[in-house]
């Protein structure tokens with residue numbers, strides 16, 4: 105792994121799903137959901153994975169959790185200061201201890217909690233499964249966890265249906281924190297919430313990170329939310345990362361034409377800033393049939409002949425990682441920074 | 446300014462299931478002008494969709510428009526009160542889809558999987574105009590072209606499930622425009638779409654609106670979309686329009702504590718990286734347990750004990766177009782019934 109600070113290092117990750125047709129379910133093609141993705145996350149850092157529907161964000165996070173088996177690549181996770189394991193190839197039996205250290209927060213706080221279990225049982229379940237057999241010990245820990253997510257301890261004996269979406273998301277977070285994980289994979293954790301509640305959960309995630317030194321892989325399609333949580337941002341397009349940079353750089357000085365277009369499409373909550381938008385033609389390419397060369401070329405306003413033929417590789421340009429043939433020559437526009445707002 | 450094409454006054458729509466009463470829309474008023482865009486914004490359950498369905502008189506049972514006026518100015522200058530028409534009558538069916546086109550959030554549920562999109566468009570055209578099959582088909586192709594669907598002559602024979610989400614939403618808009626309505630109600634038309642597709646659809650709505658002087662009611666929970674599209678905004682909270690006014694006033698001089706708090710709590714791409722958001726205490730109450738008095742008082746930082754929890758604030762006119770429903774603005778409060 106690159107540095108002792110690095111907690112996760114994903115290298116050349118691929119996940120191809122077979123496309124089967126006909127009675128014999130013959131494989132007739134592949135969906136290249138994740139195609140050669142690499143990134144790292146440091147201790148205490150939030151890396152956001154952004155991009156439009158179907159670009160492979162969820163599949164990437166499911167590989168890290170080994171909910172699906174990667175087709176290729178390494179997923180090195182630091183289990184303690186001196187050791188790391190490759191999650192991609194670890195035998196199933198050895199995954200268990202790892203699952204304590206990597207936890208998940210889900211999008212849908214409604215369906216992710218068992219309606220027949222009390223809050224104490226839901227939050228305490230990972231403790232029970234991991235050998236905390238004393239009920240008293242579990243309840244003490246559940247109490248601490250409720251404090252941590254700012255829910256009254258008195259809620260312990262209630263059932264999930266009695267809670268609002270935001271409260272359920274807090275319960276989901278408390279459960280994820282039960283075993284003191286170091287990495288949290290959060291797939292669209294605030295997308296289903298109302299704005300006023302979304303703000304509470306975003307702040308809570310920031311607070312918890314500071315107090316517990318957590319690392320987050322934050323999967324989201326809402327760039328405004330991403331601005332408020334991330335240290336760094338990775339932009340995906342059709343299974344590949346096209347740009348990685350610090351949050352300020354991605355937003356204010358994007359270097360990939362897709363990042364520029366994505367930022368331009370985000371509506372700004374200020375009627376005095378009705379800017380002329382870059383409206384992309386067409387639709388996101390199909391990962392089962394990605395265009396040759398740069399997958400973005402059919403929609404890119406800067407595309408040249410080379411883009412249609414040659415796949416651009418991620419390369420460092422002014423501190424950003426960018427996969428675009430023209431990244432050094434283009435002067436792209438980001439959003440204005442708050443200072444100029 | 447021209448006369449409004451649609452004026453909603455004190456609209457009340459309740460659901461009365463066995464478990465209690467849901468005051469889904471509880472005294473909503475607003476005006477829509479020709480060529481204008483009224484944005485209705487608010488968090489989930491505040492009554493945006495029920496307001497739209499009330500105007501179209503398609504509220505599901507056990508819901509009913511209980512009182513208020515929905516005044517539609519027709520082509521001939523005459524005014525009809527939609528709240529007073531029997532929703533099943535022919536007149537209402539002619540208005541729905543005829544004078545007022547509508548697009549809802551889920552294109553899948555509103556489009557048939559059994560008929561081609563061309564068949565559905567032709568049916569919509571013929572519902573409101575006597576034309577031959579050939580003319581209707583020609584019109585269907587034109588509509589697909591209008592909403593920017595590539596290769597409309599071929600796509601007219603496609604089924605909705607063969608199209609992407611963005612194209613389906615375009616077909617929905619084409620359907621809504623089939624009878625050349627003067628009003629378009631779009632309820633969360635882009636919520637299920639990606640940002641770049643959303644930008645395309647918003648662009649499309651704006652273009653058609655300019656071309657046809659269409660009046661649009663745009664319903665969304667997204668303040669960014671409102672800032673981008675609306676010229677007038679109505680902010681709803683628990684069935685009430687708590688503040689309404691020109692878009693610039695709503696964003697730059699909001700008066701209602703809820704509008705102010707909501708605007709502070711929205712994440713923005715303009716914010717400092719990793720900056721914490723202002724929050725609103727608590728959460729939206731359960732539909733059966735709506736607070737007495739001002740619906741926002743339990744979450745309001747400026748609520749006045751003994752006043753806000755007891756009396757429903759009346760609407761105060763701050764200027765010609767800016768109105769707010771809050772006791773902090775002058776007018777004495779009405780006693781609660």
Ligand SMILES: Nc1ncnc2c1ncn2[C@@H]1O[C@H](COP(=O)(O)OP(=O)(O)OP(=O)(O)O)[C@@H](O)[C@H]1O
Pocket residue numbers: 121122135136137155156157158159160161162163164325391
């Ligand atoms: N189990 C599966 N079998 C076949 N294809 C799959 C499977 N899971 C995902 N895919 C495909 O892989 C691609 C990436 O999907 P993924 O869910 O990772 O996207 P995403 O970026 O999370 O999208 P969204 O924003 O919609 O959640 C899509 O084309 C999807 O249809």
Ligand SMILES: Nc1ncnc2c1ncn2[C@@H]1O[C@H](COP(=O)(O)OP(=O)(O)OP(=O)(O)O)[C@@H](O)[C@H]1O
Pocket residue numbers: 460462467468469470487488489490491492493494495496505506507508666732
């Ligand atoms: N068929 C119904 N039966 C009972 N209550 C209903 C029904 N439809 C809506 N309601 C209630 O009416 C209120 C307003 O609902 P509405 O759908 O208008 O909200 P909304 O503002 O459109 O919310 P969202 O942003 O979630 O779409 C809610 O409390 C809802 O639970």
Ligand code: SF4
Pocket residue numbers: 360361362398399400401402404405406407408411416427428429430431
């Ligand atoms: S490589 Fe070419 S097509 Fe791809 S983003 Fe860069 S300029 Fe556009």
Ligand SMILES: [Mg+2]
Pocket residue numbers: 161162163
């Ligand atoms: Mg996903």
Ligand SMILES: [Mg+2]
Pocket residue numbers: 493494495632
């Ligand atoms: Mg709705």
